[in-house]
Amino acid sequence: MKDIINSTQTINSYIDKNRIKIDEALVSLRLMKEVDDFLDINDVSQRDFASNLGYSEAFISQLMSGTKKFNTSFINKLEKVYDLKINFQIEIKDNTKFITKFSNSFLEININVISLSEVQNTFALENNPNEFLKSEINFLEK
């Protein structure tokens, strides 16, 4: 019991003390999850993957476990060897309300998809702001 309490304290204090390092590793692990799925779907072993990219199997294992982080050289090799394009997209995490103001403009909104409240000229949308921005761009392009 005493050992478990000590271990628990070790884990929780480790997380608190190393929050930034852990978060950095998690960024790398987000891509490695995609790579893992790609290897699984295409039935490529980690050994073959390492060999094709010119890395050691141990290095790929370290990337997968998060102890090493990917760099642009890794992405470049991955794209070239497997003829892929890795997409980077900036998305706002928080899907909370996004408020904007319109003047002299008309916007058609499907209220089945998003909820809308109107107070004078201010609209509050409970959808992803990025989706909204895309709509706005399309609207302006027309």
Next chain:
Amino acid sequence: MENFYLIHFCDKHKFRLYLNGSNSELTKKFTEINRINKLTTKFVLVIEAVKNKISNKTQFNWEANCEFGEIYAIKIDNHRFYTLVIKNQGYRELFICRYGRKQSNNNDKKLLSIINSIPNITIQKLLQ
């Protein structure tokens, strides 16, 4: 009945992690890896990746299904922590049940018997 201690939780990610305190081999190995910084780092990275749903098979490998949920192996170098994953009231609850070594030709049967023993565990949750 085996006693499980809540060793980590996160309400934001609706995640709870329990450790079986009734299995001496497991607690011994768990304590052992927590004394080595490098292994603690790896363990924490697996837990954080699972919490954020970005774990891969090198870290957290599916082993079997059972009537309560799914059994995964938390992989830390050659160490394997066999873990029952249950969904409970919107929370993902991980119960680290048993310890095993990396699978090889010699100990394949032992690992299978370890995994097969997990659905028979009666879980008693204890708050630390």
